[in-house]
Amino acid sequence: MGHRERLMAGAKRCLEERGYARTTSRDLAAAANAPLGAINYHYGSKEALLNAALLEAVFEWGERAMPAAAGPGEDSDRIEALWSRIIASMKDERPLLVATTEAFAQAERAPEIRQQIADAMERARPRLAAQLHGEEMADDEETARAVGSVHMALVAGLTQQMLVDPERTPGSRELAIGLRAIARSLEA
Known part of the structure; x- marks a missing residue:
């Protein structure tokens, strides 16, 4: 394994152990058993390496928490089960969620960090919609982006609640009840 790969693995460990x-x-170089200069040589800056690792x-968390893509149709039980897996995985991934929140705070004063995160979020929206609602969702780009954005907002909101008050963070059933009530209000 070369310096680049070791730096990436070391950065992931540092994010988990020390946070963003x-x-x-120096932490990154030590975790990768690489010279300090390797960070700038391979990634340009400490922040660029941390962002890439994050x-x-x-x-990778998304891949573990959700299957590849949903089958056709909008089966509410299946979607609720998927949200149950996502919420359960948040409990296991607390260090990653903390590091993500720290990175978002850094993005306010670092345009390059903000741009990297924003671009990753934009790429993730249609993918998230397809994973939760089926590949046919991708046929309508506007709807896929909107549905992915709603799910992304739910992930972000649940993440914040999980970090602050894990015992009272809504579960998938409560989430489904709330979404159904909102959908009924929008239809009325």
């Missing part, structure tokens, strides 16, 4: 805000360049870790 507390990880230094985005890869979030993508």
